[in-house]
Amino acid sequence: MKEPVALAVDLGGTWLRAAGVDAARTVMHEYVVSVGERRGTEQVRAILREAVGHVRECLRSSGRRIAVAGLSVPGLVDSERGLIRFAANLGVSDLPVADLVQGLLGAPVIVENDVRAATWGEWRWGAGEGADPFVYLNAGTGIAVGLMWGGRLLRGVGGAAGEIGHMPVVADGDPCRCGGRGCLETVAGGWGIAARAVRLAAAAGMPLPEGAAAREVCEVAARGHPVAAQVVRDAGDALGRAAIMLTRLVNPERIVLGGGLFAPGSPLVEAVRQCVEAHPLRDVPPPEVVVGRLGIRAGLLGAACLALEMLAA
Amino acid sequence: MKEPVALAVDLGGTWLRAAGVDAARTVMHEYVVSVGERRGTEQVRAILREAVGHVRECLRSSGRRIAVAGLSVPGLVDSERGLIRFAANLGVSDLPVADLVQGLLGAPVIVENDVRAATWGEWRWGAGEGADPFVYLNAGTGIAVGLMWGGRLLRGVGGAAGEIGHMPVVADGDPCRCGGRGCLETVAGGWGIAARAVRLAAAAGMPLPEGAAAREVCEVAARGHPVAAQVVRDAGDALGRAAIMLTRLVNPERIVLGGGLFAPGSPLVEAVRQCVEAHPLRDVPPPEVVVGRLGIRAGLLGAACLALEMLAA
Numbered sequence: 001m002k003e004p005v006a007l008a009v010d011l012g013g014t015w016l017r018a019a020g021v022d023a024a025r026t027v028m029h030e031y032v033v034s035v036g037e038r039r040g041t042e043q044v045r046a047i048l049r050e051a052v053g054h055v056r057e058c059l060r061s062s063g064r065r066i067a068v069a070g071l072s073v074p075g076l077v078d079s080e081r082g083l084i085r086f087a088a089n090l091g092v093s094d095l096p097v098a099d100l101v102q103g104l105l106g107a108p109v110i111v112e113n114d115v116r117a118a119t120w121g122e123w124r125w126g127a128g129e130g131a132d133p134f135v136y137l138n139a140g141t142g143i144a145v146g147l148m149w150g151g152r153l154l155r156g157v158g159g160a161a162g163e164i165g166h167m168p169v170v171a172d173g174d175p176c177r178c179g180g181r182g183c184l185e186t187v188a189g190g191w192g193i194a195a196r197a198v199r200l201a202a203a204a205g206m207p208l209p210e211g212a213a214a215r216e217v218c219e220v221a222a223r224g225h226p227v228a229a230q231v232v233r234d235a236g237d238a239l240g241r242a243a244i245m246l247t248r249l250v251n252p253e254r255i256v257l258g259g260g261l262f263a264p265g266s267p268l269v270e271a272v273r274q275c276v277e278a279h280p281l282r283d284v285p286p287p288e289v290v291v292g293r294l295g296i297r298a299g300l301l302g303a304a305c306l307a308l309e310m311l312a313a
Numbered sequence: 314m315k316e317p318v319a320l321a322v323d324l325g326g327t328w329l330r331a332a333g334v335d336a337a338r339t340v341m342h343e344y345v346v347s348v349g350e351r352r353g354t355e356q357v358r359a360i361l362r363e364a365v366g367h368v369r370e371c372l373r374s375s376g377r378r379i380a381v382a383g384l385s386v387p388g389l390v391d392s393e394r395g396l397i398r399f400a401a402n403l404g405v406s407d408l409p410v411a412d413l414v415q416g417l418l419g420a421p422v423i424v425e426n427d428v429r430a431a432t433w434g435e436w437r438w439g440a441g442e443g444a445d446p447f448v449y450l451n452a453g454t455g456i457a458v459g460l461m462w463g464g465r466l467l468r469g470v471g472g473a474a475g476e477i478g479h480m481p482v483v484a485d486g487d488p489c490r491c492g493g494r495g496c497l498e499t500v501a502g503g504w505g506i507a508a509r510a511v512r513l514a515a516a517a518g519m520p521l522p523e524g525a526a527a528r529e530v531c532e533v534a535a536r537g538h539p540v541a542a543q544v545v546r547d548a549g550d551a552l553g554r555a556a557i558m559l560t561r562l563v564n565p566e567r568i569v570l571g572g573g574l575f576a577p578g579s580p581l582v583e584a585v586r587q588c589v590e591a592h593p594l595r596d597v598p599p600p601e602v603v604v605g606r607l608g609i610r611a612g613l614l615g616a617a618c619l620a621l622e623m624l625a626a
Binding site for chain 1: 389398399401406445446458460462463465467468469470471472473474475476477479480481491492493554557558559561562563564565566592594595596597598600
C-alpha cells in the first residue's frame with residue numbers, strides 16, 4: 001500500500017508550480033507553467049484547474065491516492081476561509097481557491113501565503129530545521145518575511161504579517177508599487193533594483209539594456225559597471241539593515257535567506273551576513289545567517305508539508 | 314479566608330517599586346525607593362532584600378499570605394534559571410534574583426524582563442486586553458518592544474527579543490551606549506533626546522540647562538525653542554518609523570505605547586499616531602495606537618499577573 005500524497009500548488013505572479021509530494025519529501029509529476037499575462041479571476045481559475053487536473057491524472061495513473069492539497073498563493077490570504085483576499089500581481093481579490101481545488105479533488109485543502117508557506121517549508125524540511133525563533137527573509141521581485149516561534153507561524157490580524165517590503169526606508173524616496181514612497185522594495189526588491197539601475201545608469205550616460213532585470217544588474221555590477229555596483233551595494237545595505245532590525249526585534253536563532261535575490265553566490269547574501277556581523281549586541285550571540293535549502297521549491301514543499309501535517313493532526 | 318497575594322517587584326535603573334497584588338488587581342503596601350547610585354551585585358541584593366522584607370512584613374501584619382512572587386527586572390533575563398544575565402544600568406551580571414527572593418519568602422518566584430512584564434500587564438490587565446497580535450512599544454530612557462501572539466510572549470533565543478533601541482537608524486550617527494552608532498535610542502530614547510538637545514542648542518547659541526532631561530526638552534520645545542522642537546520632531550519621526558516597521562512586520566491588532574516618553578499628552582504619542590495613519594497599506598486596516606493604562610505600574614502589575622497565573626496553572 002503506497003502512502004497517500006499531498007497535491008501541492010505554488011501559484012506565483014510569474015510561474016505556477018504543482019506536484020504530488022509525500023511525507024518522505026518525494027516530489028512527483030512536477031508541473032511548471034508560465035502565468036505570464038494570464039491575470040484576473042477567470043484566468044487564474046483556469047490555470048489552477050489545468051494544473052490540478054494534470055497532476056491529479058498523473059498521480060492516479062501511478063496509483064497514488066491524493067489525501068489532501070496545499071496551496072501557496074501570493075498576496076493577502078485568509079487561511080480560515082481559504083481565500084486570496086487580494087493579490088495585485090494576479091489581479092484577483094476575494095478568490096475562493098480552497099473551494100475551487102476541493103471541488104476538483106474531493107480532498108481537504110489548506111491555503112497559505114507564499115512567503116509563509118516557504119517559511120514553514122524551510123523550518124520543517126530545510127535550512128531552518130529546529131530554529132526557534134525562526135526568521136525567513138525572502139527577497140525576489142518583492143520582499144517579505146516569515147516569522148515563527150514555539151512552532152507557530154505569525155499571520156497577523158489581517159493576514160498581512162511580514163510585509164516589510166513596504167516599510168519606508170528612504171525619506172521622499174522613489175514611488176513604490178504600493179502607492180507609498182521610499183519603501184524597502186524601491187531600493188532592494190528585484191523590481192526596485194532593476195528600475196533604479198536602468199534610470200541611474202541612463203542618467204550617468206552608461207545605459208543598461210532596457211528591461212534589464214535584477215540578475216543582469218548584479219552581473220554587470222560584478223563586471224565593473226560603477227552605477228550598477230552602487231545600486232547593488234545600496235540594496236545590500238538596505239537588506240542588511242532589515243536583517244539587523246529583525247535580529248534586534250526577534251533575537252532569532254537563525255535567519256534563512258530565500259528568493260531569487262539570495263541565490264547561492266549572490267553578492268546580497270554576503271552583504272546581509274557582513275551587516276549582521278558588523279552590528280553585534282553585547283552578550284547576545286548573533287543569529288546564523290544561511291541560504292535556504294529548498295530553493296525555488298520552498299513554497300511548493302511548504303504547502304505540501306502544511307497539508308500533510310493538517311491531515312496527521 | 315483572604316485570597317493569596319503575589320509579592321511583585323519592579324526593579325529599574327532609577328527606581329524600585331514593590332507591592333502586594335491580588336487577582337482582583339488590588340495593589341497593597343506599595344513601596345518605592347530610589348535606586349540612585351546603588352549599583353553592583355551587593356548593592357542590588359541589598360535593595361531587593363529591603364524591599365521584599367518590607368512588603369512581606371506589611372502583608373503579614375494585614376493577614377495576607379504571600380503565595381508567589383513576580384520580579385520585573387531590566388536587561389537580559391534568563392527566566393528559566395531566574396537570572397539577570399546582564400543589566401548595564403544596574404552594573405550586574407549573572408545575578409540569581411529568583412533564588413534570592415525565594416530564600417526570603419519560601420514561595421515560588423518568576424522573573425521577567427521589565428518590558429516583557431509590562432507587555433504582559435497591559436495585555437492581561439490594561440490597554441492591550443485581548444489584542445492578537447499585540448505590540449507594546451516602550452520609550453523611556455531606552456526603547457524596547459514586547460511582542461505577543463496566541464497568548465505567548467516572544468523572548469528570543471537569548472532572551473534579547475525586543476531590543477529595537479539598538480537598531481541603527483542614522484548612518485554614522487551619534488555614539489550609542491551599546492557601543493554602536495546611530496541607534497534608535499540616540500535619536501528617540503530619553504537619554505538621546507536630552508543629549509542631542511543640549512548639544513545642538515549649545516551649538517546654536519541657545520543653550521538649555523546642563524542636565525536637562527527629555528521631559529524638559531519637550532517642555533521648552535512646546536514653548537517655542539526651535540532647536541528643542543526639531544529634536545522632538547526627529548524623535549517623533551524615528552518612533553513613528555519604528556511603529557510602521559512593527560505594523561508591517563507583525564500586522565498587530567493594537568499597539569500600546571508605554572514608558573515616560575509616552576505619558577498622556579506627550580507630543581510623541583501624536584507623532585506616532587500620525588505616522589502610522591500616514592502610511593496605510595492597501596486592504597490592511599492599521600492597528601489601533603493607544604497609550605497604556607497601567608502607567609508607571611505596568612511592570613509591577615505585569616510581574617504580579619505573571620506570578621499569579623503561574624500559580625493558577
